[in-house]
Amino acid sequence: QVQLAEAGGGLAKPGGSLKLSCTTSGFAFRMYAMVWVRRVPGKGPEWLSGSTSEGTDTFYADSVKGRFTISRDNAKSTMYLQMDSLKPEDTALYLCVKCRGPTGSMNPGQWDSWGEGTQVTVSS
Numbered sequence: 001q002v003q004l005a006e007a008g009g010g011l012a013k014p015g016g017s018l019k020l021s022c023t024t025s026g027f028a029f030r031m032y033a034m035v036w037v038r039r040v041p042g043k044g045p046e047w048l049s050g051s052t053s054e055g056t057d058t059f060y061a062d063s064v065k066g067r068f069t070i071s072r073d074n075a076k077s078t079m080y081l082q083m084d085s086l087k088p089e090d091t092a093l094y095l096c097v098k099c100r101g102p103t104g105s106m107n108p109g110q111w112d113s114w115g116e117g118t119q120v121t122v123s124s
Contacts, residue, residue, distance in 0.1 A: 002026040002113045004096050009118030012086050020118060022079040022096030029077035030054070033099035035111060036070060036081045038092035038120075045095070049081065050105025059106055064090075086122045093117040 008020040022034070033052050037045040049070040050059045058070050069082040079096055095117040104110035 002098060004098060004113060004115035006094060006096055006115045006118040009094060009120045011121045011123065013124055014086060014088060014122055016086050016122070017082070017084045018086065018120060020081040020083065020094055020096075020120075022081075022115060024077045024079070024096075024098070027098065029072075030074035031102060033101065033103050033105040033110070034072060034079045035097040035099060035105045036068075036079075036094060037097055038090075038094045039117070040092045045108075046092075047106065047108070048094075050099075051079065052105065053102035057103075083120070086120075088122050090122050091120060093119050 003025045005023045012018050031053055035050045036048045039045045048061050048064050051070050051072055055072045067085045072079040096115045097111045098113040099105050099110045100112050
């Protein structure tokens, strides 16, 4: 059974940092691309960042490029999102998503399993 568990959210001040983690089980993590998305009430999920299965290629939305860094540790079956220079508009529920294969993280049609998310609130 595929399981994804996000952690590391919380309250941060504008300009601050948080590091999220996505701990996984139930599948061969190293074989699948992974994605971070976020969601705010009343809106659809916003794709933030993706990583190919080996982590050799990473991708970012313009809204977070230069501020967020995706990484993964395939030995630990865990993915991370380092978030720096946080802004109030980064306030959202952050979720990790497993893809159907080693690539395609930018294609919602390739997303097949979701975690429950961790809340990030950026406020002074």
